[in-house]
Amino acid sequence: MKYYAVILTLQDEEKNRSFRPQHLAFLEQMRQENKVVMNGPFTDGAGGLVIYAANDLEEAISYLKQDPYIVNGARNWEIHEWALDTNPNFQL
Template structure:
């Protein structure tokens, strides 16, 4: 499996606020299915970052296009394959 970093820059702040619960539910489900490694928002309000786990770019794009933020146009997206060099466990 490969990893893909997806930047979700803010496109529509109102839609982002309205669809945030659905977006978070989607990401939690994807994490439980081991299709998302981690995710988080940028504190400055610029958007967020999701690290997807997929066999290839097409599969990763297929996953991200199911994100409510993307579906309703709340966020733009930019994807890059990402190589995980090291993983740490924190308490």
């Protein structure tokens, strides 16, 4: 399994507000399927970050392209393979 960090930047504020409930429901479903490891908004309102778990980049992009924010043009995206490096002393 590989991890992919997706930066979602605001493209259309009105669409962002309109599709937020569907976006959050999508992320929750992806978490239940173990396809999203973590996600959250940037505190400055510029967008958010989603960490996908996938076998390869193509699979991660296929997940991303199902997000209502992407489908409806509310957000732009940038994706990078991410090497998960955990601190054994850190606890959430």
